[in-house]
Structure formats: C-alpha cells, structure tokens
Amino acid sequence: MSRRNRGTTFVNNVRGPTSALTSFLNERGIRRANPAPVPTPSPPRTPANEQEEEQQQAEEELNGGTEASSSSRPTRTARLTRGRTVSSAARASATTSVSVDVGGASDEDDEDDDKDEDEDEEVDLVPITVTMRSTRSTRTRTTATSRSSVATASRVTVATASSSTTGPSAASASKKRPRKKDVSDDSNDEDFHDITGYVSRSNFSHKGRMPQGSNKIEFCSRCRGRFTVKAGTMPAVDEDTGGILCSSCAGASSASNATPASKPVKRPRRKAQKAEIESQVPSLQDLCIQKIASCIEDVEAFGDISDISLDKICRIICRNRSLTTDTVQLFLDSRNMDLRLYDCTDITADGLRNIAQFCPNLRSLTLTLCGRINNDVMNYYADQLSDLTSFSLVGPILITDAAYIKLFEAVGDKFERFELKSSSRFSVKALEALCEKCPNLTHLRLSDCNLMDDDWLTPIATLKHLTSLRLRNPECDRLTTESIVKLIQAVGSNLEELELKGCTSLEDAVLLDGIRANCARLQRLNIMDCEEFTTEGIATLFKDWSLNRGLAYLNLENCVMLKDEALIAVTEHSGVTLDTLSIKGMDEITKDALLTLALCENLTHLDASWCRAMDDEVLEQLVKAAPKLKKVMVWGDHRLTECCPTKQGLKIVGREGDYIDLRFF
Amino acid sequence: MANTEKEFVTLQSSDGFQFVIHREAAMLSGTIKNMLNSSGQFTESAEGVVHLRDIKAVILEKVCQYWYYRARYMNAVNDIPHFDIEPEYALETLMAADFLDT
Numbered sequence A: 001m002s003r004r005n006r007g008t009t010f011v012n013n014v015r016g017p018t019s020a021l022t023s024f025l026n027e028r029g030i031r032r033a034n035p036a037p038v039p040t041p042s043p044p045r046t047p048a049n050e051q052e053e054e055q056q057q058a059e060e061e062l063n064g065g066t067e068a069s070s071s072s073r074p075t076r077t078a079r080l081t082r083g084r085t086v087s088s089a090a091r092a093s094a095t096t097s098v099s100v101d102v103g104g105a106s107d108e109d110d111e112d113d114d115k116d117e118d119e120d121e122e123v124d125l126v127p128i129t130v131t132m133r134s135t136r137s138t139r140t141r142t143t144a145t146s147r148s149s150v151a152t153a154s155r156v157t158v159a160t161a162s163s164s165t166t167g168p169s170a171a172s173a174s175k176k177r178p179r180k181k182d183v184s185d186d187s188n189d190e191d192f193h194d195i196t197g198y199v200s201r202s203n204f205s206h207k208g209r210m211p212q213g214s215n216k217i218e219f220c221s222r223c224r225g226r227f228t229v230k231a232g233t234m235p236a237v238d239e240d241t242g243g244i245l246c247s248s249c250a251g252a253s254s255a256s257n258a259t260p261a262s263k264p265v266k267r268p269r270r271k272a273q274k275a276e277i278e279s280q281v282p283s284l285q286d287l288c289i290q291k292i293a294s295c296i297e298d299v300e301a302f303g304d305i306s307d308i309s310l311d312k313i314c315r316i317i318c319r320n321r322s323l324t325t326d327t328v329q330l331f332l333d334s335r336n337m338d339l340r341l342y343d344c345t346d347i348t349a350d351g352l353r354n355i356a357q358f359c360p361n362l363r364s365l366t367l368t369l370c371g372r373i374n375n376d377v378m379n380y381y382a383d384q385l386s387d388l389t390s391f392s393l394v395g396p397i398l399i400t401d402a403a404y405i406k407l408f409e410a411v412g413d414k415f416e417r418f419e420l421k422s423s424s425r426f427s428v429k430a431l432e433a434l435c436e437k438c439p440n441l442t443h444l445r446l447s448d449c450n451l452m453d454d455d456w457l458t459p460i461a462t463l464k465h466l467t468s469l470r471l472r473n474p475e476c477d478r479l480t481t482e483s484i485v486k487l488i489q490a491v492g493s494n495l496e497e498l499e500l501k502g503c504t505s506l507e508d509a510v511l512l513d514g515i516r517a518n519c520a521r522l523q524r525l526n527i528m529d530c531e532e533f534t535t536e537g538i539a540t541l542f543k544d545w546s547l548n549r550g551l552a553y554l555n556l557e558n559c560v561m562l563k564d565e566a567l568i569a570v571t572e573h574s575g576v577t578l579d580t581l582s583i584k585g586m587d588e589i590t591k592d593a594l595l596t597l598a599l600c601e602n603l604t605h606l607d608a609s610w611c612r613a614m615d616d617e618v619l620e621q622l623v624k625a626a627p628k629l630k631k632v633m634v635w636g637d638h639r640l641t642e643c644c645p646t647k648q649g650l651k652i653v654g655r656e657g658d659y660i661d662l663r664f665f
Numbered sequence B: 001m002a003n004t005e006k007e008f009v010t011l012q013s014s015d016g017f018q019f020v021i022h023r024e025a026a027m028l029s030g031t032i033k034n035m036l037n038s039s040g041q042f043t044e045s046a047e048g049v050v051h052l053r054d055i056k057a058v059i060l061e062k063v064c065q066y067w068y069y070r071a072r073y074m075n076a077v078n079d080i081p082h083f084d085i086e087p088e089y090a091l092e093t094l095m096a097a098d099f100l101d102t
Helices: A002-013 A016-028 A047-066 A073-091 A097-105 A113-125 A139-161 A173-193 A247-252 A258-278 A284-294 A307-319 A327-331 A349-358 A375-384 A401-414 A428-437 A454-460 A481-494 A508-518 A535-542 A564-574 A591-599 A616-625 B030-036 B043-047 B057-073 B087-100
Strands: A216-219 A226-229 A338-341 A364-367 A390-394 A417-423 A443-449 A468-472 A497-499 A524-526 A553-555 A580-582 A605-607 A631-633 A651-653 B008-012 B018-022 B049-051
Touching: A284 A307, A284 B057, A284 B087, A307 A327, A307 A338, A307 B087, A327 A338, A327 A349, A349 A375, A375 A401, A401 A428, A428 A454, A454 A481, A481 A508, A508 A535, A535 A564, A564 A591, A591 A616, B008 B030, B018 B057, B030 B043, B030 B049, B030 B087, B043 B049, B057 B087
Parallel strands: A338 A364, A364 A390, A390 A417, A417 A443, A443 A468, A468 A497, A497 A524, A524 A553, A553 A580, A580 A605, A605 A631, A631 A651, B008 B049
Antiparallel strands: A216 A226, B008 B018
16 A cells, blocks of 8 residues: 555656646746755754654664564564554544544554454455455565555654654664655655746635645745645745745745644645545445445345436446346336446346346347347347337447347337447448338447448438438548548438547548538537548638538547638637537647637537647636536646636636646546 | 634535534545535535535435544554445435445
C-alpha cells in the first residue's frame, strides 16, 4: 500500500502538468523572477512538527537497534512505533475520534507473526480491496510495507494530538521516505509560486474554495503570483485583506500568525485523503451487491420494483462485473418487454437461452459483451422471441450468418432496430437477408464490422424507412466516396441521424452531392475522424443550406484540417438549433471563429478540447449567450484559467488548473 | 475558513427523519461531499442540511452506520469486522449507495 502511495506521489511529481503550465507561461512571456530557494524545510513546517518527527525517528532507530534480525526489521519497527503512537495519542486530549480509532484498531497487534499471518488471511477474504495481493510469496513483504504505512498514518495522529517531547535528531533509513516526499512536494510548490507578472483578477473571492481531490493553482493576493495549493491543504490567509497567500509571502509575514493558523486544518485533511487511497474497507455498493449476490438463492425475485430501478440495479451489477448465470435470473420476468444486460461476459450460453425462456414477450433486447452467445441460442431466440422489434448485440463473436438469417426471417416486418458492434462474421449475406426480410427497419447501426465494404451499401439503400444510419469504423477505408454518395441519395431524404465515424477516406463529395442535396430532415450528423473533409467542403455544406432547417447534434471531432470558415458556416446555419457540438481537436481554429459560438443559444453540451485558441473571453460570451449550457469539455485548452466564467449547473471538464493531480489517470 | 464550517451536518430522509452526523463522516459520500464543498452554489453548503428525498430513514440509518464504520476502520489493516446488511434492505441500500457514491 505504501508502495502505491509512493507511486502516486511520484506521479504527482511527474512534469506532465508542469510542462503544460510551462508552455502556457512561455507563450505569455512570463518567466520566473526569483531563483528557486534552497530546499530547506519549507515555511509551513513549524519547529514543533520538526521535533515530533525527529522524535519518531529517534524512537524508530531505538527500536530498530534492539531488533536483531534485519529481515523483519521494518515490520517490527513500524509496529513498535505504532504502539508508542497509540499511547501518546491516547494521552492527548485534543484527539479526534478517528485518530483514536486508528489506535484502537492497532492495539492488539503486538503478538506473534503467526497470528499476523492469520489476520492477513482474513483481510484477504475481503473481496474488493484497493490493494491486490496476488501471490503468497509476496505477502510477507506486502504486510511489512502496509504496516509501515499504518505507522505513517498514525504519525499524523501524533501531529494532531500535539503531544511532543524533544528527542535526539537522528534519522533512520526506513523513515526517510515520507520526509523526502514532503520536501519534494514543497519543491514542487517552488516551481509555481515565484512566478510573477501575471495580472490577477479582481472581485474574486477565495473564501470557501477548498481544494479536495486535486491540486489547484491559486493567485497570491500579495505578490500576485501563481502558486500551487496542494490537495487537502489550506493556503495561508492574509489577515488584512482576507485573500490567500503563497508560501513565500506567508513566510515573510509574521510566521506566528498565518502559518500556525492553517496548521490544525492541514494535517487531518491530508490524512483523510491518504486513507481514501489505501482503505481496505469495501464500498457500501460492493457490500450490497455481495449481499444480493449471496442471497440470490433465497430471493426469488426483486418484487415490485420499478423498471427504471431494475435497470439501474442491472447497470450497477454489470459495472461491478457480478452479472452471472445465477444473478441474471433476477432480471428475467415474463412481463418484461425491455431487457438490457450491460455485461454478459459471465453468462453462459444456457443462461442466455434462459432469457428467451423466461421473457417470451420481449420487444427490445440489448446484450453487451455477449461473446458466449452461439448459433443454438440465436436459433432459440428466433423461435421464441417473435415480438422482437429491437435487437442490439455487442461482441457476438460466435454467431454465423445462418443464425442471423434465421432470426431476421422470424422477426420479419415488425423489426425496427438492429445494432451490431464488433463482429467479424456478420457478412453481406446476412445484411441482404436483413434488408429483404425486415423492410421496415428504421435504425441500423453497424460498428466495427470487419467485413464491411462497398457491397454492403447496396442492400442498405433499399431500406426506405431508415431514419437513423450509423456506419462506424469500417476496416481499412473500404467504404468509398462514390458508394456512400449513392447510398445517401437513395435513403437520405428520410434520415434524421447519420454517422460516418471513422470512414477516414471519404471526401467532400459526400457532403455536397450526398448530404447537402438530400438530407432535408437530418438532425444529427457525426463525421468524427473523417480527416479528408476540407474546410471548403464543410463551409459549402452549411452555407445557405436552405433544404435543412438546422442540426441539433454535430460532431466534427478530429477533423483536424478544418479552419475558421468551417466553424463560422456551421454556427451561421445551425447555431440556433444545435444542442450538442463537438469541435474537439480542431486546433487551427482561431479565436474569431470561436467567438461565433455565441450564436448557439440552445447549446447544452460543447466539446472544445484541444482548440488552443479557446480562452476565458470565448467561454464568457458563450455562457452569456447559452443559458441551457450544462457541460463544456476543455481538455488541453491552456488559455482557460480557473477564473473563467461559470454558473450554476454548468460543468467545466478538463480545465488545466483542476487536474494537476494525475492520480486517477 | 475551516473554523466557520460546522462540525455536524444534518441529513433528512424522505419520511422526515433527521440524522445529525459528523461532517467528516458525511464527507465519505462523494455526492454529499460535492454538495457541501461547492463554494456556496448549493443551499446545502450554506446551511449544512441535506435533503435526501429518495432515501427512507431505515436505509439512511444504515448508510450513516456504514460511514462511521468506514471512518473507524479506514486506516486499519486487519481486524476489520464485517459490516452486515440485512438482506431485505440490501437492494434499497444499493440504490442509495449508488446515488450517494459511497
């Protein structure tokens, strides 16, 4: 565990975010004014704390010295230290309840190693833990390290309890690490806080801003420089103005005022954060799911639970990968019309067959990750599920054409939606059967089908009722511009949704001869990763496109060649109707074009990641213009600062200052 | 800043029961943590009262118990006792736990 912890610390110090900041600063011509100070103990440390740590170390050295065997030394050391810690914590009056608990939990530890082994076995039985212990051979070592991490945690307890006696300042090898970490963290701070010359905003209150999960960049109210507030810590507060201070300004001002004031807050918070990472306590959701899964034989059914809740439980259980042949039974009911199983990996073919047996009235069936479904099961579905109108399969690797054809024949005219993802066996024969037997198909979604090529488009062109067509990620550019144009000319007039994601070889003719000329009803267009479309193509498509009244959804992600004219044409044509827009990765766009986003007054979702010109002003205009805006993605838009405008209900994801902490990536 | 924060928060269940628990314990829920930390955007963060209109008192009590259980054994390595959930409440607790991100 402490390994992991060290790892995260290390990740914290990786220069990734720092270099992004550095590039940002270079771009603005901001340089560091002062050289980095000598890495002495940093200002937030007080002499009292120093003494405590030294005392700790002295104790450890003492204990370590008495231990004869060098192999068990870390364990023993940690344990004995902890014993002291407990007693000193218990003596202290101002200890918080949690701190006492830590001591209580480790009270009974001073026993034999054999006993400890047993206890570890018990811990291993807790099924979902943060730390994975895979082999028995590594167990002892893991135990030792986790012990020392506990000792580290309780060291914080001592700091809180503020019961200190002075000891000789000696350092033991096993305890140097946490200390090193502190120093390096502080030096990380130094990278930021000496930067001057940035104009700070006025009218911005720092009160109540409490960084919890990640580091934040803040502005010092005295020297106006940027500096980092580490996760779980509180910056020093200027008593006169109420603004916050960077560590150097705080150190310069009276050391007795600001710094000790932030002390009692700082320690417990850091501890809580550490505990979140290390905790062995399973989450309540896991406990509940285990309980439900363990009682599955006793519980016949979920009872009168709403379909929405049932779906939600299914989703949670799938997310925890607990949906098995046994648990799936709970979701099967003869009244069910709509069944969605989000992870069928652990359901055997028999379990999948049961679906048709127990839910004969299904109208809609979604099976995600259904690698185990085979031809027999599909044939059984064809016999039983005659009412099926919607069928969605993700990853059916075993099913062959014959089984598909039989199913399509069985469902016939009623069939409306077919979705297939990640299949390398579905061929043009099955598709021809689908288009012939099920002429009323309205939704057709084919993603990652390896065999897809131009020949597939001919049968699809016969589906006159098609309103939604998705052809995603065909293998090796097998779809050509000419055949796609022909397809759109045939079915385009009814289409409300068209997705050509990943058809990388398509050229502008698709946009002009295909979409512009035919798609009058189109509302959703996704041409993500279509790299060949040019600025002229997009601009001509949208310029004076009177046939279409405006799109609601447009995804231009990774169309990296597009320039300003394309975006301006889009916002002029569809600005009022757009609710979702993605211009991710269009980094040639300038600020002038981005400012036209303010025309999109109904926008709710915007992905403007990696549009380098995006800045506070653009977002401010947009926030003013679009009252319904809910979510904006701004990854890699380093001109946005954390003082960019926001409002209630708006979520800004990926802002640089918010994500310095890379722990969860 | 931290001095002004109250030590306790109040959670109100759908059937009107109020649970006054330590802020530290309630913060173990991601959802409540976000509510209380949103720098004045929610009334919850100003008043320290959270209305949980979808959660019954029986369930909320269980969840509160879990938070204290978690707070107590967060840093323990072994000797973690099992936290028992009554089978009849397991489902509803699961939904509540999912909502509260616990």
